[in-house]
Amino acid sequence: MPENSKKPRIVVLNTRAANVHSVEKALRKVGAVPIVTSDPSELASADAAVLPGVGASDAVMTALNSLEMSAPVKEFAASGKPLLCVCVGLQVLFDSSEEGELPGLGLVDGNVQLIPSGMTDELGAAMKVPHMGWNEVTFAGAEADRNPMFKGIPQGSHFYFVHSYRCVPDEQAEIAATANYGVEICAAVARGNVVGTQFHPEKSGDVGLQIYKNFLDLASAQAK
Amino acid sequence: MLTRRVIPCLDVDNGRVVKGVSFVDIRDAGDPAELAAFYNAEGADELVFLDITASSDARNTMIDVVEKVSSEVFIPLTVGGGIRSVDNMRQMLEAGADKVAVNSAAVANPQLIEDCAKEFGAQCVVLAMDVKRVDDPIIANFDKYGEVPAEALFQIVTHGGRRPTALDAVKWAKLATEAGAGELLVTSMDADGQKTGYDNELLSVISDAVTVPVIASGGAGELGHFYDALTEGKSDAVLAASLFHFGELRVSEVKSHLAERGIPTREV
DSSP states (O other), rough: TTOHHHHOOEEEOOOOOOTEEEEEEEEHHHOOOOOOEOOOOGGGGSEEEEOOOOOOOOOHHHHHHHOOOOOOOHHHHHHTSSSEETTHHTTTTTEEEEEOSSSOOOOOOEEEEEEOOOOOOSSSOOOSSSEEEEOOOOOOSOOSSSOOOOOOOOOOOOEEEEESEEESEEEEEEEEEEOOOOEEEEEEEETTTTTEEOOOOOGSHHHHHHHHHHHHHHHHHHHH | OOOOOOEEEEEEETTEEEEOOOOTOOOOOHHHHHHHHHHHHTTTTTTEEEEEEGGGGGGGHHHHHHHHHHHHOOEEEEEEOOSSHHHHHHHHHHTOOOOEEEOHHHHOTHHHHHHHHHHOOOOGGEEEEEEESSSSOOOOTTTTOOOTTOOOEEEETTTTTTTEEEHHHHHHHHHHHTTOOOEEEEEEEETTTOOOOOOOHHHHHHHHHOOSOOEEESSSSHHHHHHHHHTTTOOOOEESHHHHHHHSSSSSHHHHHHTTTTOOOOOO
């Protein structure tokens, strides 16, 4: 990094989800110096932010509401700066979820539905819910047209998923990647600067770390 | 398509991996982080670290191990051994574990599963079950779990297989998943160490009884055993410890074998 360039301020929003620490470690691994915080005022001076999440969507929404983070997250999303949302962090971007009572942030039109159970896969095995493990991810469109967060990742790479609910965006164009689990799983959503992954890039080995590298590059471009 | 997972398990005593073979490129065969990186490069889909430290004073060294491994290796990490409380689980998750396995403490106090699942989500809670075959339905004290069904074939044992319980394995699998266990790690104590194959009958009855993923453990000795556990045994993942640890089989060999036989696996 050139001497005069500034380290980007990357804020990891601590919604008390169990994967906050993993996200922090992945960012450190790619050379970022993340700030993990529950204080929404930190977003004002952030170059980029991550909204992690595991567990139940209501738990994440309750945390966002009680920490008074919802409005600052929406403002941040509108600022055009990179916002990466992971797993339940992605699901709470939607209007509503079958999993919970609380409305989502409404940043992406659509809803979140329970993955149907009782299906069998190509081997004749029962498909369990949660969808847990490494699944093949297909990115939409040509690599040159992909959201910059997904550059340099081979088509068909495997990513690690753990979830029982799936995102169903109203706009097909906002689905950046899919996986197949009997039904189509929306693996990633991209709406300009707001990108969400249903899988856990911080637990998906090298291809996952590539997403954090891309995120850091985008954050660094903001910091200049 | 969702791939089947191959998971090496490492025993950790006092912060050090119990002695195995010295793989090429590994300077310190007892260093958990170095072995984790080795298995990661081999294509391991997940890692399980089992704390076998006898002294409870030394438990905190496991937190350091988890901290170090999860800063270097970015695949799912399950930690088990000696987890007795929500606080124990929190410490491991905060150190960087993705899932925490409970075993004996959950048998003694099934509420532990529910408490942990409520606090951290079911996806964090793995129930490790050590199972032995029984010839006769067990006649013992069933106060806590009700009667064992007459067709009971499998019994839960605790404390590393030393202590039998009156708990039917299938019933326990159902109770535990209803309480919030998000995954089951099923070890056959009969097959463990025998290298004659997993107990596929056990695995398939458990798998049929629950809706959460089942990890097969105990008995792997050759490549075909992994295939059998995933097909006949209906497991979602296969785990082995000494076979990998002593270099008798490589994780990469297992994955190639499975792929050749049409099982979806993750290429690295």
